[in-house]
Amino acid sequence: MITVNLPNPIGEEHWGLWIALYFFLAGTTGGAYLLSVLFYGKDQGLVRRSALWAFLGVVVGAGLLVIDLGQPLRFLNLLLNGLYPASVMWLGSWFLVLAGAGLLWVYLGPTSRGVQQGVAVLVALVVGYTAVLLMQTAKPFWNASPLLPWLFLASAATAGGALLQLWYPHEKLSRLVTVSALVEGAVLALHLIWTYPAATPGVLALLVGPLAWAFWGFVVVGWGLPLFLERRNVALAALLTLVGAFLLRYFVVMAGQV
Amino acid sequence: MPNPKDYAILFDASRCIGCKACQVACKQWNDLEAEKTKNRGSYANPPKLTAHTWITMRYYEGLKPEGDPYFDFIRGSCMHCTHAPCVSACPTGAMAHREGGVVTVDEKTCIGCRSCVQACPYEAVHFDEAKGVVHKCTMCYDRISHGDQPACVKACPADALTFGTYQEIRAMAEERVRALKERGYARANVYGLAELGGTHVLYVLTEHPSQYDLPKAVREAEKRAATGWLSAGIAAAVLGAGLKFIVERREALKGGGQ
Numbered sequence: 001m002i003t004v005n006l007p008n009p010i011g012e013e014h015w016g017l018w019i020a021l022y023f024f025l026a027g028t029t030g031g032a033y034l035l036s037v038l039f040y041g042k043d044q045g046l047v048r049r050s051a052l053w054a055f056l057g058v059v060v061g062a063g064l065l066v067i068d069l070g071q072p073l074r075f076l077n078l079l080l081n082g083l084y085p086a087s088v089m090w091l092g093s094w095f096l097v098l099a100g101a102g103l104l105w106v107y108l109g110p111t112s113r114g115v116q117q118g119v120a121v122l123v124a125l126v127v128g129y130t131a132v133l134l135m136q137t138a139k140p141f142w143n144a145s146p147l148l149p150w151l152f153l154a155s156a157a158t159a160g161g162a163l164l165q166l167w168y169p170h171e172k173l174s175r176l177v178t179v180s181a182l183v184e185g186a187v188l189a190l191h192l193i194w195t196y197p198a199a200t201p202g203v204l205a206l207l208v209g210p211l212a213w214a215f216w217g218f219v220v221v222g223w224g225l226p227l228f229l230e231r232r233n234v235a236l237a238a239l240l241t242l243v244g245a246f247l248l249r250y251f252v253v254m255a256g257q258v
Numbered sequence: 259m260p261n262p263k264d265y266a267i268l269f270d271a272s273r274c275i276g277c278k279a280c281q282v283a284c285k286q287w288n289d290l291e292a293e294k295t296k297n298r299g300s301y302a303n304p305p306k307l308t309a310h311t312w313i314t315m316r317y318y319e320g321l322k323p324e325g326d327p328y329f330d331f332i333r334g335s336c337m338h339c340t341h342a343p344c345v346s347a348c349p350t351g352a353m354a355h356r357e358g359g360v361v362t363v364d365e366k367t368c369i370g371c372r373s374c375v376q377a378c379p380y381e382a383v384h385f386d387e388a389k390g391v392v393h394k395c396t397m398c399y400d401r402i403s404h405g406d407q408p409a410c411v412k413a414c415p416a417d418a419l420t421f422g423t424y425q426e427i428r429a430m431a432e433e434r435v436r437a438l439k440e441r442g443y444a445r446a447n448v449y450g451l452a453e454l455g456g457t458h459v460l461y462v463l464t465e466h467p468s469q470y471d472l473p474k475a476v477r478e479a480e481k482r483a484a485t486g487w488l489s490a491g492i493a494a495a496v497l498g499a500g501l502k503f504i505v506e507r508r509e510a511l512k513g514g515g516q
């Protein structure tokens with residue numbers, strides 16, 4: 001039995017670092033694929049390259065999920081034990097499998113735009129379900145506002161754009177990343193205000209408590225600084241945005257369990 | 259509404275003397291190991307349920323608005339919900355209703371994903387790190403299916419716990435509230451009739467549920483997930499179309515293609 005317990009600042013959590021890391025990997029690489037299909041459909045080289053990245057993101061992420069299970073060797077139960085569509089965890093497992101297969105297909109052979117867009121829908125489901133998974137719980141920081149999917153999708157666009165920028169600096173991408181980062185910041189602020197009455201301890205842990213390092217680290221280093229650097233040093237801005245995307249997933253996962 | 263013939267437990271807070279006989283009996287019957295605890299300045303000990311503590315009594319003391327002191331006790335344990343969020347969230351069917359409406363986890367199927375832990379509004383399911391599966395109250399399924407009472411009910415010296423069919427238990431609870439109201443407890447009420455499709459553990463309370471930290475108006479997991487999917491769908495459409503519009507329009511205005 002492999003159970004992983006990493007040091008955590010809030011004392012008690014059931015989903016921790018592995019889950020946050022998986023959300024980050026799937027969100028970022030999935031976001032990059034979505035953007036390349038949406039904005040650079042003509043550039044097949046880019047689409048296929050981002051499909052490879054997203055495939056790796058999905059595979060490594062799924063590996064982290066399996067490690068995180070209390071009984072990793074039973075992970076096939078997730079897929080083979082019957083149909084549980086009411087369970088977001090069950091649906092998400094299938095989205096992962098299907099998106100992974102689709103991404104591999106897009107990477108390996110020339111595919112039509114239609115196929116690539118179909119796979120993009122699966123990838124969007126993978127990126128989006130992670131937020132719905134959190135919303136299905138009884139934790140007010142995750143479900144007292146309906147904004148978590150907006151936050152995760154906006155963050156996937158920002159971080160996915162940043163990932164593309166690393167090997168494909170393009171003016172349009174800069175604009176994309178800037179706009180989606182602004183949306184992401186606004187959604188985050190709104191989410192905190194909205195959930196504050198129901199999830200006061202979680203919000204306070206972020207603002208002034210044990211998770212403040214991750215929250216303010218995100219705001220300053222992973223969000224504000226890259227916005228400022230976007231026109232000055234794209235590569236550095238992109239790297240910081242990726243760090244920020246991880247911090248965001250981490251503090252969202254932890255704050256729900258305060 | 260639970261089936262009238264289902265199993266049910268009544269906890270009568272107006273009769274409970276806070277002696278924890280139920281808590282101890284549960285440990286003994288279910289062979290649950292002891293917890294290492296600290297003195298936290300409260301009789302509640304351990305303060306929360308764990309994988310090895312399936313019932314814990316909580317204590318509330320203070321002064322009423324009229325100036326009278328109160329010292330109230332409440333049972334914290336699984337409520338055996340009819341529309342149980344833990345069951346909806348489970349991706350493998352390990353957490354399920356058994357005959358008589360009792361919710362238990364099948365440890366041979368459970369993969370330890372902790373969806374149920376996050377979904378339960380009563381924090382009644384917990385993850386056993388050593389075994390890699392979750393545990394919770396089984397309503398002593400091994401006893402009741404052989405015609406005996408749950409261990410906690412049998413141990414209660416104050417008649418605060420009663421076991422029976424849902425029909426009997428519900429009638430008893432309503433009768434008890436009527437009697438309490440007559441005796442001057444104007445706010446007496448039955449908790450568990452409306453929550454999550456009706457719970458198989460009903461509480462007779464002398465005060466509003468919030469006085470005992472009991473959640474009111476808990477949403478079912480299906481509804482929480484449905485809100486999530488809807489929000490995710492809108493977010494994906496709005497963000498995708500919005501980004502495309504903003505970014506490409508700038509492009510068109512500038513008159514430059516890619």
Ligand code: SF4
Binds near residue numbers: 337345377
């Ligand atoms: S109280 Fe929690 S563990 Fe018990 S049936 Fe309801 S949701 Fe499941």
Ligand code: SF4
Binds near residue numbers: 363369370371375
């Ligand atoms: S931890 Fe076990 S019982 Fe709980 S949701 Fe996962 S598989 Fe089901």
